[in-house]
Amino acid sequence: MALARPIGILLAKELRTEFRTRELLVSTLVFVLIVLVLFSFTFDPTTAESRRFGPGLLWLALLFAGSLMLHPSFTREQSNDTLVALRMAPIEPVSILAAKILANFCFLLVAELVLLPVFAALYNLRIVPVLGRLVAVLVLGTLALSIVGTVFAAISSQARMRELLLPLLLLPLLTPALVASAEATAGLFESPPALPAVWVGVLAAFDTIFLTVTWLFGEYLLEE
């Protein structure tokens, strides 16, 4: 409960700021849309090929968009040193990270839910019959992206060449989550659709491990 209150306050601040400026959400939506459209030009999207390649392309697009979206989550705190003000507040430092993770999770999920119908149309896939399970995979995969991405955005924000550093750190580390998300999504578009328990388990384990590590060491990430 001691953590829930500051997380709620800071999450509300993040959402208010984003929905006022719409900087992250709009740029992410446009970016993913462009990538999905460009990918769809590279092959003839018959149902069989879409089932094969579509999920991987979707998650690659989301991963690229995530690395684009997550970068400003800490750099925007630097213009007026607002992170200093947050660190001085009588709250657990990990609550600052947790609020950022939750905010990024919300932004990515909103972007995904908007883009899902476009993805289905471009790649000739029927998502309605598997919507519930697809959303579950999206939630687990997006949580992985948000946790690792936010942590590395905090680390890279204090480094030189930070724009380049974040994708360099993020992409290799997220490979297991990317593979698991793509495989779990691909299973949903097979005939008959099935949610592979192994890949869902991998995703859940990935989320749990990185959440725990963030919980234990998050405080040190925010120091100068």
Next chain:
Amino acid sequence: MNPPPQSTDAQSPAGLGLEFVDFAKRYGARYALRGISLSIAPGECVALVGPNGSGKTTLLKAAALLVRPTKGCVHFTPASVNGAGDNSAAKRHIGFVSHSTLLYDDLTAEENLVLFARLYGLDSPEGRARAALDPAGLAARRQDLVRNFSRGMRQRLAIARALLAGPKLLLLDEPSTGLDRAGQQWLAAALANLTGAGCTVLMSTHGAGEANALVTRAIRLLAGSIAEDSAISGDPRAMLAAALAAHQEA
């Protein structure tokens, strides 16, 4: 602009004491602070002077618990605010005005103060925010985004933010920056109000500004070490005058 309301917390002493014990902070190979042993009593108003790069800002950040020491430590008095591995108790009583405003440009003046009032667990955050905006002369602009404020208005809001929770230790890094004459008079009145109530003040200055009239002690830093302390030898007024002369020459 009127002085801000004082802290209503009557449960504990009005000011926090501060003690640096052989404190050192190193960034890479360079020491920003070295061998700082310093005791500041509750209620003192201390000016930090010295040339650029002498360690004033790092000392203030160390007092604000923002930098992890390379060596030594910082204690507060009363001892009850020194948490074991948890600085929340001390942080609750520290106000900080930095070189940067520590404000969100995309929030309004009121939203900024309400945010921090909530994070500090203050009662009636909206009421506290409005009560802080009024003496700062920003009540009429409370619904405006901070990005549309002038430098002076941002500085007044930054000071109002630092005073919001009724600090017992106020750390000010060149607080007069950007303030016009009226703003400086408001700051001086606010500080007089706080020091009168027993709040401890530690501020860096180049020697100019209305608030310097309140200074009871001056400390001159040079290359990260204490070069002169008026509590040991010297006159704080003379040290402030010398600092101002040196700044104007530079």
